[in-house]
Amino acid sequence: MYELTMLQAALADGTADRRCAFEVFTRRLPNERRYGVVAGTARVIDAVKNFRFTAEQLDGLPFLDGRTRTYLENYRFSGQIDGYREGELYFPNSPILTVRGTFAECVVLETVILSILNFDSAVASAAARMVTAAEGRPIIEMGSRRTHEDAAVSAARAAYLAGFVSTSNLEAAARYGVPVGGTSAHAWTLLHTDADGRPDEKAAFKAQIESQGVGTTLLVDTYDIRQGVANAVEVAGTGLGGVRIDSGDLGVLARQVRDQLDALGAYDTKICVSSDLDEFAIASLRSEPVDTYGAGTSVVTGSGAPTAGLVYKLVEVDGTHVHKRSRGKASHGGAKQALRACRSTGTAVEEVAWSIDEDAPDLGGVLNTVQLTVPLIRDGEPVDDLASLDESRDHLAAQLVSLPWEGLALSRDEPALSVRFIGL
Structure with a gap:
């Protein structure tokens, strides 16, 4: 409901077409977990591609004015989505998914994206710990x-x-x-x-x-x-x-x-x-x-955590970084991409996030790096080389091995890796 009330107001005041970036991330891991598993990405991509409003659905929304109804009748997402591939590990503040487009076309996707990623990631995180x-x-x-x-x-x-x-x-x-x-x-x-x-x-x-x-x-x-x-x-x-x-x-x-x-x-x-x-x-x-x-x-039930605690927040408007400063709910502004830094043995050390429009930062050449953020949707269409379910399964198995040994502990107070922001 609040997505559509914001949309209607944005169409009325002229902000609907402002270029925006929304980010999916979590502020904390539930149940003393040390890592999370990204799951549901393929389902999100399919849902976004096929996101439509039927006449019957719109007939049941009498609060919509004519302009908003017409917008929704013709809704098609035409923007860009980048993010962690399915089967990737994530930690607090990892930029798991970045959605870019107009405010109008991005804001209405919040619930469908979060409902899929929160449930699937909670289940996959619990299941990975069991494995x-x-x-x-x-x-x-x-x-x-x-x-x-x-x-x-x-x-x-x-x-x-x-x-x-x-x-x-x-x-x-x-x-x-x-x-x-x-x-x-x-x-x-x-x-x-x-x-x-x-x-x-x-x-x-x-x-x-x-x-x-x-x-x-x-x-x-x-x-x-x-x-x-x-x-x-x-x-x-x-x-x-x-x-x-x-x-x-x-x-x-x-x-x-x-x-x-x-x-x-x-x-x-x-x-x-x-x-x-x-x-x-x-x-x-x-x-x-x-x-x-x-x-x-x-x-x-996600082993007692039926949600991964993921949120969908506005982080950029017309190229300007915006930061939420609410107590206990702060966010880092700017559309981001991320890499994982690893020792020569393959053991992960940290994640690094920086602007999605800039080249990768120089970490001094001591550590090996693995790009985490990949294109998922371009101009509203899924990219051609998305991983299959079995490929994502194999990817996760390899990533779990890359964690420091203590990162696989079932109960600890801190995440296995931290995310460092550069230039944001």
């Missing part, structure tokens, strides 16, 4: 039942970007090509009873194996977990693909189940654990015989 905590063991995203139906699809994409190996959400597979994975729920086991109405766990396991093959993963904790493991191996044999534990003290149970599987000769049967796992729970299980994790609630 780091898992130390190479795969994680499946299974959080669709814990969030909005559309957000579930975006969350699955963001989690895959961060390094999860698959999702249970089939729409994410259809829309974005995310690999899928899944087994069964407790309802499947509870469904199966004998003629007297007593639980028949073996029948459930047998039917699943006949349908999915012996390589499937059986959920063994519906009743007594020890008996469940025994029933699973009895029905499937020692070639059973895996068992899943979804309750109880997962560390203790994983050790007991591993011992039992080995005693039964099922040495190659994998153990998957789930049950409200976050990065701290995953880290606590690193020394246990767990092969795969299933994460749901914590990843789709």
Whole structure:
């Protein structure tokens, strides 16, 4: 609403066509995190390209005058967008996205840009921490039942970007090509009873194996977990693909189940654990015989931080830098670009930001530099060489390795890197 009230006033007082730059950044990282992950960039680009107002929508906005309605009927973004590529790391004050154009065409994009970047980046940041905590063991995203139906699809994409190996959400597979994975729920086991109405766990396991093959993963904790493991191996044999534990003290149970599987000769049967796992729970299980994790609630809710805290602020008007000075909400003026300075070993040292219209600053030649800001939209059209989801996934994996070792800590008071402004 406030975007359109500003637009209407700007059209009336002649400021609508002033050349402006808006910047997406965060002032702080949530939940004691030391870095954030940029996610949703490809979705933002698509949303901006297709941002339109229909006649039906405009009919529902009676406060608009005729001039504003006509502007919105013909709205097409024709400006420039530069920013960090998807899968890049960011820190407080990193110039994640810069939108340049007229005030009118830029101001109406605030909510659509922030709603995508805030949610996707929160999920990807949480998921990346879980991937780091898992130390190479795969994680499946299974959080669709814990969030909005559309957000579930975006969350699955963001989690895959961060390094999860698959999702249970089939729409994410259809829309974005995310690999899928899944087994069964407790309802499947509870469904199966004998003629007297007593639980028949073996029948459930047998039917699943006949349908999915012996390589499937059986959920063994519906009743007594020890008996469940025994029933699973009895029905499937020692070639059973895996068992899943979804309750109880997962560390203790994983050790007991591993011992039992080995005693039964099922040495190659994998153990998957789930049950409200976050990065701290995953880290606590690193020394246990767990092969795969299933994460749901914590990843789709950003592990307790459902927003990345990103803001969209005006930083330049007709070439003049503008600075917000509100207490606790200050901003650095000027449209910016950024690079990351690294040692010869590849370890990142700091980020440096400077004017988007100037050449890169001379850092003395001691450090290697990596350009962070890249063109995303030119004259309203996406650039031709945007990275694919899998390329962005690989990029993030490489960037996480570049952080100082302490930068991957799950709880610290300060970000892993700081942003230094030059000439701004």
